[in-house]
Amino acid sequence: MTERTSAVSLHSVTKRFGEDVVAVDDIDLQIQDGEFFSLLGPSGCGKTTTLRIIAGLEFPTEGSVRIFGEEMGLRPPNKRPVNTVFQSYALFPHMNVADNVGFGLRMKKVDDSEVRRRVGEAIDLVRLTGLEKRSPKELSGGEQQRVALARALVNQPKVLLLDEPLGALDLKLRQTMQLELKDIQHEVGITFVYVTHDQGEALTMSDRIGVMSEGRLAQVGSAEDVYESPQNLFVAGFVGEMCLLPAVIVEPGTVRLNGGEVIRARTSAPNGTPVTLTVRPEKLHIYSATSEAPPGRNALKGSIVRQTFFGESLVYEVQISRSDTIEVRVENIPSIRRWSVGDQVIIDFHPEAAMAITE
Amino acid sequence: MTRLHHGAAARPGVDRSLAIFGSLVFAFLYLPILVVVVFSFSGSESVGRWGGFSLRWYEQMLKNEQLLNALENSVVVALVSTVVATVLGTAAALSLDRYRRWVGRGAFDGLLYLPIIIPDVTMAVMLLLWFTSTGVIPLGRGSITLAHIAFNISFVAIVVRARLAHMDPAMEDAAADLYANRWQAFRRVTLPLIMPGVLGGALLALTLSLDDVVITSFVQGPGSTTLPVYVFGLIRRTVTPVINAVSTLMIAVSMVLVLASLTLQNRTGRRTESKGDRPMKRKPLIEKAESRENQQ
Numbered sequence: 001m002t003e004r005t006s007a008v009s010l011h012s013v014t015k016r017f018g019e020d021v022v023a024v025d026d027i028d029l030q031i032q033d034g035e036f037f038s039l040l041g042p043s044g045c046g047k048t049t050t051l052r053i054i055a056g057l058e059f060p061t062e063g064s065v066r067i068f069g070e071e072m073g074l075r076p077p078n079k080r081p082v083n084t085v086f087q088s089y090a091l092f093p094h095m096n097v098a099d100n101v102g103f104g105l106r107m108k109k110v111d112d113s114e115v116r117r118r119v120g121e122a123i124d125l126v127r128l129t130g131l132e133k134r135s136p137k138e139l140s141g142g143e144q145q146r147v148a149l150a151r152a153l154v155n156q157p158k159v160l161l162l163d164e165p166l167g168a169l170d171l172k173l174r175q176t177m178q179l180e181l182k183d184i185q186h187e188v189g190i191t192f193v194y195v196t197h198d199q200g201e202a203l204t205m206s207d208r209i210g211v212m213s214e215g216r217l218a219q220v221g222s223a224e225d226v227y228e229s230p231q232n233l234f235v236a237g238f239v240g241e242m243c244l245l246p247a248v249i250v251e252p253g254t255v256r257l258n259g260g261e262v263i264r265a266r267t268s269a270p271n272g273t274p275v276t277l278t279v280r281p282e283k284l285h286i287y288s289a290t291s292e293a294p295p296g297r298n299a300l301k302g303s304i305v306r307q308t309f310f311g312e313s314l315v316y317e318v319q320i321s322r323s324d325t326i327e328v329r330v331e332n333i334p335s336i337r338r339w340s341v342g343d344q345v346i347i348d349f350h351p352e353a354a355m356a357i358t359e
Numbered sequence: 360m361t362r363l364h365h366g367a368a369a370r371p372g373v374d375r376s377l378a379i380f381g382s383l384v385f386a387f388l389y390l391p392i393l394v395v396v397v398f399s400f401s402g403s404e405s406v407g408r409w410g411g412f413s414l415r416w417y418e419q420m421l422k423n424e425q426l427l428n429a430l431e432n433s434v435v436v437a438l439v440s441t442v443v444a445t446v447l448g449t450a451a452a453l454s455l456d457r458y459r460r461w462v463g464r465g466a467f468d469g470l471l472y473l474p475i476i477i478p479d480v481t482m483a484v485m486l487l488l489w490f491t492s493t494g495v496i497p498l499g500r501g502s503i504t505l506a507h508i509a510f511n512i513s514f515v516a517i518v519v520r521a522r523l524a525h526m527d528p529a530m531e532d533a534a535a536d537l538y539a540n541r542w543q544a545f546r547r548v549t550l551p552l553i554m555p556g557v558l559g560g561a562l563l564a565l566t567l568s569l570d571d572v573v574i575t576s577f578v579q580g581p582g583s584t585t586l587p588v589y590v591f592g593l594i595r596r597t598v599t600p601v602i603n604a605v606s607t608l609m610i611a612v613s614m615v616l617v618l619a620s621l622t623l624q625n626r627t628g629r630r631t632e633s634k635g636d637r638p639m640k641r642k643p644l645i646e647k648a649e650s651r652e653n654q655q
Contacts (some may be wrong), residue, residue: 083536084533086533090529094552103537104537151537152536
């Protein structure tokens, strides 16, 4: 994890627009060679600005950017060993597919036969063979996206930057492209820095994720780290669905909820600390109030106040105390028992599924 | 529903009266032109009487040295002012589009439109006063050309800005990201994309320069009269059928220019339109793409 081997290394990078707007706030980040790294966050969190700083399309107000150990300083984008896939694709409408893909090589004065060969390879890589002479206007959204990808990859950048490249595609195509992007990354073996606001996309594709909020990195870690052990309430709330319950730590590994129930959870703060207990809706089970909960697990009594049908699953909202409700996601399988509003139930979950976050 | 039926029933009548009204407007606009064109080929000495087909007025036109001199002035002034105004107007449009945070941008933006808004005669007086009081440029072809450049910059800038407004700012980012330096990015990406606007603006400038009477007649010098000003002077002294021939020539040139300009603007419009349509067209295109993928 030394600076030298990092593909991209940001050191105390801050970007201000005007006097008041801080788009990126003192970010430190090392992205490893060959890694698929996602910057995940809501719109306006500074993820795209961070990407543009790496690309050289913006310069940081403070801090430094290194790419494979080389200080970038005020080096313009055309002199950096990175290429970008833009959100709008930014294909040149007055050039056909082959000319779009070959643009970078021509600017680098690569000779003609070489350009033709590499453009052909890149077009094969993104499976657009046969569409070389088409104009971007004549392509579907998915095809345009592939052209943008080929146009960047053909230059063999050391780092590929992708700014919400799948944002404009419909769900089905997006899922196909996610897998394809991952395959292409394996094939070319270069570092991908991927900006997205879609947490599902980040979780499925990334080796590591940097969750951003208000210009800062809220957490950096593997998809599992970020999902299973969110370090703060922002990450807990933004990545996936999460039930949040106010609680107080009574002793290590045990918390008391508002309603007085004492349950076991992952804790690290000292006794008496007010915390928020987080638990994923899919890690909860519902039993009838008359049945016995399995030993060694947490059990909370409550009554069903709402049910929502999602197709592949159902979500029940359960009132567990006067002030708190909790959501339970149940897979929609034939053997499942359906509950109705008003049913008295017991919610049960493993102590490991509940995590207390101090904030 | 009943109302719709009423509407449908009433329409043939409305259509007919609209058609009649339309033809009247056309007649009002184009009959005078038609008359001029027809009588330019008349052999008669009288402007308004048909004297059999003849090209004598065109012949006389080509023998009239003053007229040819005015024509030459017009063409030279128009070409030079168009080229200069197009370059400067495009540069102004680019700078206004790109640098949004400099002091005085608002003032510059407003002032750029001034030559379009203020009456020609005001502009003409201002320019004349400026030329005579500074004395740097003697009144003549040079002063006319400068005056034409002055008002044409605004028109070019407006047309080019409209085009720029439709351009994705990421285009230049993409060019820079693909190793183009700033000049290459402009030359290979920005300029081709705004070219219809630049050419449209240039044609507009050319037409305006060829047509201008008011401003030119104020800032001209001896021997530097342009064609429209010469014709205007001629018509005040004597009315000869030569004017018909000259007018026909000018109409023909103007029409060619206007048609060319319209064609370019149209192309611009179509491109913008197809851009706007894209989200609606996307769905079927994707299905097509997917079915192609499935076949593989």
